[in-house]
Amino acid sequence: MSRIFGIQCSEVEAALISQIQEWSTATNCQDDKCNYEITEDELDSVRVKHRVTSLDYINAIIFRFRNGTNGCHVNGFSISINPYAYFDGSTNYCGMHTLITGSSLDQEPEYQEMTSEKICTQYSIANCS
Template identity: 40%
Template sequence: MSRLLVCFASLLSLVDWSLAYPIHAECKLTWTFPKTSCANVSTALIKQMKMWHTDKGCENGGEEKCLYTFKSFQGNVMKATHETPVHHYADDQTYTFTNESSGGCDVQGFSTSEVWYAYLDYSTNYCNMHNLLTGSGLDKMPGFQEKSSTSVCTQYDKPNCAKY
């Protein structure tokens, strides 16, 4: 009987832990640029994707600031992919841009693993977007803010974007 209670308690702790993250490896976030237009934000992101399109910067799997592919930009929606350099997993990215009446821009970012069974991703989907943001220098724009949480962004609380 005591073994059964221990197993049940262990199962409950796993269920409670697993509810902290989305059920699939993905990340949703919002970037706010109160003083930067969506045209400038999207241009900077596309430029960074094109700079990091090749495998340069992927040497020895040490960083993943590489293998980005800009796919399309239609209306206010940009599509891209990022491929991990070691195992060549692909993550799909979508950025939705909303012009603010003040001249600023809100961006809804979403990155998700193409692998159906991915759950924990070492914050890779978050880092896919974060690395583009910091690589392009957009994180330094006046008033920039980022919003997300572990409930919509896998391992948002444990990012290692220097590696992933």
Template identity: 40%
Template sequence: MPFHASCKVDWEVAGQCADVKTKITDQIKALNGPAGCANGGEKCLYSLVSDSGMKVTATHETPKKHYKDDLTFSFTQSSNVCKVHGFSTSETWYAVLDHSTNYCNLRNLITGSGLQSTANFKETTSDSVCTQYSSADCSKY
């Protein structure tokens, strides 16, 4: 388990990285406001920080305690597969456990953009690089 609340995830998605990147940035923008916070959800309060080259950075704020997490997506084209490296980390220096929030910060964008339903979609992560990954409940966080 990481020493700080954070998560590293690698995905492989069929297609061009430009399209994958657009879908992720569009999803960040779609979840910008408070609407997804209803009924205790956290699919809300995302903010796009930068979108340049093969990298996207964003933040996610938890609606109840207003903790902020920093998100980074890096894209690498490999033939007809886009390799995406996602990283989310808590801005709170003392955060160790996060109820899988950092994983869900990333996964909710992938799921919301429909990328997990593309052909040959592959996700790679583990508890050793992603805080509380094996107990993730992204319907809640």
């Protein structure tokens, strides 16, 4: 999945890291918006582990950041560590999407998301509320 923000990548990365830290525990967990853990934070990428409590899945997420002429380009990828979770009810997509919406990055005026069923399995049935 790809996203474009009309702001610098340092701002996007800081907002995502802040949201991940806020949702790092299961305290007051609602709708799987918890149990995120930063496993690696590098200059142009952040790796995250997300335990999906409703399905007992563990997803590995990576966000890669690249500043472009029209803002920050972010490529996101998520995969379930559980081998039986191919049809995961779109938890991989939702794990990334809820970080974007939770941090209000989707409210950035030039925000764009590019994805499809071919990129994110079960994207067409995603219910990330």
